[in-house]
Every structure is written in structure tokens, then in C-alpha cells.
Amino acid sequence: MIPLQISPFQYVANGVVFSSIIVLAAIGLSLVYSIADFANFAHGDLMTVGAFSALFSVGFLRPMLGDAGVFGLPLWFFLALAFGMGAAAVISVITDRVIYQPVKGSDSIGLLISSIGVALVYRALVFLSFGTEAERYGVPRQGPIPWVRETLGIAVTPRNLVVVTLTIVLVTALHLTLTRTTLGRKMRATADNADLARVSGIRTSEVILAMWLIGGALAAAGGVFLGLEELVRPRMGFDILLIVFAAVILGGIGSVYGAMLGGFVIGMVHELVPLFYQWGISPVGSRYAAAVAFVIMVAILLVRPSGIAGDSG
Amino acid sequence: MSAVSSWVSETLVRDATERRIFAVLGLITVLLVVGVLTGVIGPRFLLFQIALVGMYALLSLGLNVQWGYAGLINFSVAAFWGIGAYCAALLTAPNSPLGLGLHPVFGFLAAIVVSAFIAVLIGIPTLRLREDYLAIASLGLAEVIRAIILNERRWTAGSSGISGIPNLMSWLPLTDAATTAAIVVFLIAVVYLFLRRVHRSPWGRVLRTIRSDEDLAKALGKNTYLFKMQAFVIGSVIMAIAGAFYAHLNLYIDPSDLVPLTTFYIWIAVILGGTGSNRGAVVGAAVVIAIREGTRFLNDIGFIQTLGIDLAPLRLLFVGGLIILIMRFRQDGLLPPKDELIWPAARDESSTGGASPSGAVPDGGTSSNGGDDR
Numbered sequence: 001m002i003p004l005q006i007s008p009f010q011y012v013a014n015g016v017v018f019s020s021i022i023v024l025a026a027i028g029l030s031l032v033y034s035i036a037d038f039a040n041f042a043h044g045d046l047m048t049v050g051a052f053s054a055l056f057s058v059g060f061l062r063p064m065l066g067d068a069g070v071f072g073l074p075l076w077f078f079l080a081l082a083f084g085m086g087a088a089a090v091i092s093v094i095t096d097r098v099i100y101q102p103v104k105g106s107d108s109i110g111l112l113i114s115s116i117g118v119a120l121v122y123r124a125l126v127f128l129s130f131g132t133e134a135e136r137y138g139v140p141r142q143g144p145i146p147w148v149r150e151t152l153g154i155a156v157t158p159r160n161l162v163v164v165t166l167t168i169v170l171v172t173a174l175h176l177t178l179t180r181t182t183l184g185r186k187m188r189a190t191a192d193n194a195d196l197a198r199v200s201g202i203r204t205s206e207v208i209l210a211m212w213l214i215g216g217a218l219a220a221a222g223g224v225f226l227g228l229e230e231l232v233r234p235r236m237g238f239d240i241l242l243i244v245f246a247a248v249i250l251g252g253i254g255s256v257y258g259a260m261l262g263g264f265v266i267g268m269v270h271e272l273v274p275l276f277y278q279w280g281i282s283p284v285g286s287r288y289a290a291a292v293a294f295v296i297m298v299a300i301l302l303v304r305p306s307g308i309a310g311d312s313g
Numbered sequence: 314m315s316a317v318s319s320w321v322s323e324t325l326v327r328d329a330t331e332r333r334i335f336a337v338l339g340l341i342t343v344l345l346v347v348g349v350l351t352g353v354i355g356p357r358f359l360l361f362q363i364a365l366v367g368m369y370a371l372l373s374l375g376l377n378v379q380w381g382y383a384g385l386i387n388f389s390v391a392a393f394w395g396i397g398a399y400c401a402a403l404l405t406a407p408n409s410p411l412g413l414g415l416h417p418v419f420g421f422l423a424a425i426v427v428s429a430f431i432a433v434l435i436g437i438p439t440l441r442l443r444e445d446y447l448a449i450a451s452l453g454l455a456e457v458i459r460a461i462i463l464n465e466r467r468w469t470a471g472s473s474g475i476s477g478i479p480n481l482m483s484w485l486p487l488t489d490a491a492t493t494a495a496i497v498v499f500l501i502a503v504v505y506l507f508l509r510r511v512h513r514s515p516w517g518r519v520l521r522t523i524r525s526d527e528d529l530a531k532a533l534g535k536n537t538y539l540f541k542m543q544a545f546v547i548g549s550v551i552m553a554i555a556g557a558f559y560a561h562l563n564l565y566i567d568p569s570d571l572v573p574l575t576t577f578y579i580w581i582a583v584i585l586g587g588t589g590s591n592r593g594a595v596v597g598a599a600v601v602i603a604i605r606e607g608t609r610f611l612n613d614i615g616f617i618q619t620l621g622i623d624l625a626p627l628r629l630l631f632v633g634g635l636i637i638l639i640m641r642f643r644q645d646g647l648l649p650p651k652d653e654l655i656w657p658a659a660r661d662e663s664s665t666g667g668a669s670p671s672g673a674v675p676d677g678g679t680s681s682n683g684g685d686d687r
Binding site: 099119121132299302 | 449577580584
């Protein structure tokens with residue numbers, strides 16, 4: 001191994017960035033789980049679709065907007081992010097209408113298996129439209145912010161800050177929507193008990209529409225951030241799906257706030273595995289970071305299957 | 314001859330739709346035979362394909378025990394298959410990292426023991442919970458096992474794979490291809506008969522009850538967790554046997570086939586064939602091989618090569634689309650289980666009105682599809 005002079009805080013900083021991505025993905029997955037009542041295996045590939053939609057929009061946004069930038073990133077990147085979120089939101093609503101709604105006797109198991117088919121179709125379409133190679137958004141390379149490096153001794157790039165900040169903004173916006181608006185109350189009511197919500201006069205179809213829009217948009221945000229931090233790859237979403245599921249189960253299936261917490265913990269652990277390995281706490285290194293997330297998930301299932309915040313299995 | 318036809322009509326074909334499906338299958342078989350006789354298809358190639366279909370059929374039978382009998386969603390078919398294949402390869406190949414070069418019997422035994430052990434490990438946390446927990450955990454398990462095989466080069470040779478796996482039963486007076494084809498037919502026959510027997514036993518009936526209404530089974534005093542665990546272990550062991558067989562068929566194994574797509578091929582085979590139907594699982598496996606190998610042939614056609622289309626994503630699209638379409642339009646599959654739980658004698662009684670306990674056996678060709686639909 002390379003002689004490690006990396007400060008432990010560096011791993012924490014990486015963990016915060018990776019957690020942001022997992023939190024965004026886990027919220028969407030948890031929303032679908034609570035309102036549509038099935039484990040959506042296409043959620044990871046929906047992130048990929050969002051990331052590639054953003055990549056597509058870069059093609060025309062970049063020449064239009066030039067290199068004008070805000071917060072250290074070019075303006076076109078933010079618009080591409082918005083485009084990707086919108087595209088994934090629309091695609092997930094269409095998928096629900098065309099595929100999930102008509103599944104005969106749509107029980108959660110039939111939908112689960114259908115979602116595998118949807119995942120493969122998403123990925124195939126990404127392959128067909130963009131090829132199989134890993135891509136980049138083409139955001140100019142940035143060095144770490146100098147004053148952070150001097151004071152804390154860790155490397156944090158402006159794009160790291162943008163990812164974390166935007167995640168906080170999106171999560172706060174979702175929190176306000178859920179608690180302060182009528183739609184949010186309807187969503188929580190439907191998630192708690194769909195039949196009761198319907199009897200009380202809530203149009204659950206409206207709620208389901210909103211749920212797919214929000215879930216799709218947040219998944220795409222997670223996908224674009226993942227593509228920004230690493231690479232835009234056709235398998236990126238599926239590869240991360242297990243970690244997202246681990247976060248959702250840790251938080252408690254169906255609980256949005258649990259998903260946020262679970263996403264933060266799992267994302268953090270994922271990035272801290274090399275540190276734990278150095279300290280001798282974890283027997284395996286970063287190659288098994290996903291396996292560690294899996295082991296945590298299995299442990300949760302053994303000890304407290306309802307998760308941190310869930311109240312029903 | 315009439316004995317054969319009556320056996321066929323009683324155990325395989327039960328109504329008009331099924332007769333049509335089997336007619337199509339028969340036609341394809343005849344075409345293949347004609348192909349071999351006229352020299353269009355090499356017999357060696359055909360035998361290899363038969364062995365491959367047989368291996369897929371074994372995997373489908375294994376998944377059918379889990380998903381078809383007990384309603385367990387296992388997304389780690391490829392992992393259990395890989396466990397079997399690697400057990401066989403590591404123990405028998407002289408140039409594997411372990412370098413033992415043991416008799417293939419030990420490979421099969423190790424495959425059975427290791428896969429049963431891992432199935433129990435993954436079953437303990439998940440089988441008490443809702444079905445989807447097993448789905449999620451098993452997908453995770455598959456990725457973890459693939460990661461282990463890729464990373465632990467000292468033990469598994471990583472991505473370079475293991476070669477030099479010996480042929481099975483090379484003392485038989487047949488070509489290697491014919492021997493493996495014969496072995497797989499034998500394995501399928503054993504597994505098929507075993508599963509049919511246990512499926513009709515009280516054990517099978519309890520599983521069937523669990524699948525349709527687990528609370529009911531619990532109310533009847535059944536330890537559903539134990540039954541599900543048994544079904545899960547049996548299915549996983551069958552998959553591992555298929556894997557061990559594959560190692561001796563292909564004589565080389567690397568982790569590239571452990572990807573989730575392999576698992577979903579088997580899922581298609583089972584749901585296309587008819588969930589819960591062993592006949593369907595075998596037919597589904599043949600269809601899936603036809604899809605896989607068929608699309609591979611397309612690659613060789615010059616016309617398509619000039620178009621410059623990469624067929625891998627098209628295959629992915631096709632597989633995904635097929636899953637969606639089956640779930641939407643034909644959840645029962647091609648050969649849904651109808652009366653597989655009923656002993657043939659009991660079926661004959663009910664079709665003759667049930668009034669004759671002596672069990673008048675109908676003549677060959679009279680299919681007994683009256684009144685015993687599920």
C-alpha cells in the first residue's frame with residue numbers, strides 16, 4: 001500500500017460528499033417503497049438515466065452559455081443538473097404509467113420483478129444512446145480550496161462543496177414540502193396508510209404522481225453528482241443500488257427521514273472503510289467497501305429489521 | 314408405444330395450448346436433427362448446446378423450488394452457480410491456486426456443502442421477514458461473492474480464471490461432448506424426479522400453502538421459516554450442482570459469468586416457463602438458450618456486422634423487455650402448473666367421477682384435464 005499520510009478528516013470529508021449522493025438516492029427509493037409499496041430495483045438505473053440526460057444536455061447548453069461560472073463551476077453544469085432531474089422525473093412518471101400501473105394484479109412482488117426488467121431496459125437504452133464508455137461532464141479541473149487545505153490539512157474541491165450544499169438545499173426543500181404543504185401532508189398520509197388516505201378523500205393518484213416526480217428528480221441529482229465526482233458510466237447506478245438499499249433498510253423501509261439518516265451513515269461507512277482498515281477495526285480494505293455496507297444491512301435485518309426510524313416490518 | 318403416449322399425455326401434456334407448445338418444440342427438435350444429418354449443424358456443437366440447455370434447466374429447476382414452490386425471491390442465482398463452479402474448478406483443476414487435482418466427486422460434494430452453508434447464512438436474517446428483504450439481500454450477496462472471487466487472487470485466480478478443469482467420466486466410450494450431454498440429462502432426470510416427488514409430498518403442499526398464504530400456514534401450526542429455509546437450501550444446492558457441472562463442461566471458469574444478468578436469464582426461464590412448473594422450467598431454459606445463442610449468431614451475419622450495431626445492449630433490451638411483457642401479459646408462463654400436486658391415480662379417479670375407487674385407468678391419449686384445474 002501507499003504510505004498513508006492522509007488525515008482521518010480527509011476520509012470524513014469524502015464521506016460527507018459520498019453520503020450526499022446516497023441520501024438523495026435513498027430518499028427516492030424510500031418514497032417509492034412507502035407509497036407504491038415495492039422494492040424498485042430500477043432506481044439505480046434511474047440515477048444513470050438522470051446522469052446521462054444531464055450529459056446529453058451539456059452538448060447544447062455548453063455552447064450556448066460559454067464558460068461563465070458560479071461557485072467555481074460553470075453555469076451550464078447547474079442547468080444540465082436541472083435538465084437531468086427533469087428528464088428523470090418525466091421518465092419515471094412515464095415508466096409508472098406505461099409499465100407499473102398496468103401490471104396485472106399489481107402486487108408488490110409482480111412490480112418488483114417488473115422493475116428488474118425496467119432496470120435492464122433503462123441500461124440498454126443508455127448503452128444504445130451513449131455507448132459503453134465512461135464519460136465526463138467536462139467540468140474544468142479544480143484544485144483543492146487553499147485555505148481549507150492550510151487550516152484543516154484536507155483537500156476539498158469547490159465541486160465537493162457544491163454537491164454537499166445542493167444536497168442540503170434539496171433535502172431541506174423536500175422536508176419543507178412534506179411538512180408545510182398540503183401535498184406533503186397527503187404524501188405522508190398515503191405513505192402511512194393508503195386505504196385510510198383514500199377514504200379521507202385524498203386523491204392518491206395525485207400523490208403517486210408527485211412521488212415519482214420527486215423520487216426521479218432526486219435520483220437524477222444523485223446520479224449527476226456521482227458522475228461529477230467520479231465518471232458517468234452506464235453501470236454507475238446499478239453498481240451503487242446495493243448501497244442505496246442498505247441505506248434504506250438501515251433507516252427503516254418507507255421512512256424518508258430514516259432514509260436520510262441511513263444514507264448518511266452508510267455513505268460515511270463506505271468511505272471510512274479504508275480508515276477502519278488502517279486502524280485495524282475493519283478486516284477488509286476499500287475494495288470491499290460495498291461488502292461492508294452489505295454486512296451492515298444483514299446485521300440490521302438480524303437485530304432490528306424495521307431499521308432506525310421504521311415502525312413496521 | 315401406447316404406454317409411452319399415455320405417459321406423455323398424463324405427465325407432460327394436459328390441454329390444447331400445451332399440445333401446441335409441445336408441437337412447436339417437437340418441430341424445432343426435428344429441425345435440429347435434420348440440421349445435424351445434413352451437416353449444417355456440427356454434432357459436437359449441438360451436444361454442447363444440449364449440455365448448456367441442461368445446465369440452464371438445472372438452474373431453473375433450482376430457482377423454481379425457491380420462487381415457484383415457496384415464493385422466495387432469490388437474485389443470487391449466479392452466485393450459487395459460481396460457488397458450485399468454483400468449488401469444482403478449485404478442487405479438481407491441477408493448476409488452480411489450490412493445486413489439488415482431486416476427483417470431480419469432491420468438487421460436487423464441496424459445491425453442495427458450501428452452497429448449503431451460504432444459503433443458510435443468508436436465509437437466517439431474511440426468511441423471517443417480508444419477501445423483498447430476501448430479494449435485496451440476495452442481490453447484495455451476489456455482488457459480494459463476485460467481489461471476493463475477483464479480489465482474492467491467491468485463492469481464486471481472480472479475473473484470469475481457472476483452466477485445466479478435467480472432463481467428467483472420460484472413461485465412458487463416448488466423445489467428451491456426448492458424455493457431458495448424457496451426464497446433464499441424467500442430472501436433470503434425477504433432480505426432476507426428486508422435485509416431483511417432494512412437491513407432491515406433504516412438504517410440497519405446505520410450501521404451496523406458504524406461497525399463497527403464509528399466515529394460513531402459520532395458523533395451521535407450520536413452522537414456515539423452517540420450510541422456507543429448506544426450500545431455499547435445496548434450490549441453492551441444485552444451482553451449485555449446475556455450476557459444478559458447468560465447470561466440467563466448459564473446462565474453464567472466470568468471474569465474468571457471475572454478473573447479475575445471468576441471474577435474470579434464469580428468472581426469465583422460470584417465469585416464462587410457468588412459475589411453479591418443473592416442465593416449464595426446462596422449456597424456459599431451452600428458450601433462454603435459444604435467445605442467447607440466437608443473438609450470438611446474429612453477430613456472425615455479415616449484414617449486421619456492416620451496420621456496426623453492438624448486440625450486447627440489444628440483448629439487454631430484449632431481456633428486460635421480455636421480463637416486463639411476461640409480468641404484464643402472461644404471468645402464468647407457457648406451461649403453468651395445473652395439477653402437479655395431484656398423484657396421477659387421484660387425478661384419474663376425479664376424472665372418472667371419483668365414484669370408482671378402483672381407479673379405472675383411461676386409455677392412452679385421453680388427457681385428464683377435467684375439473685382439476687389447480
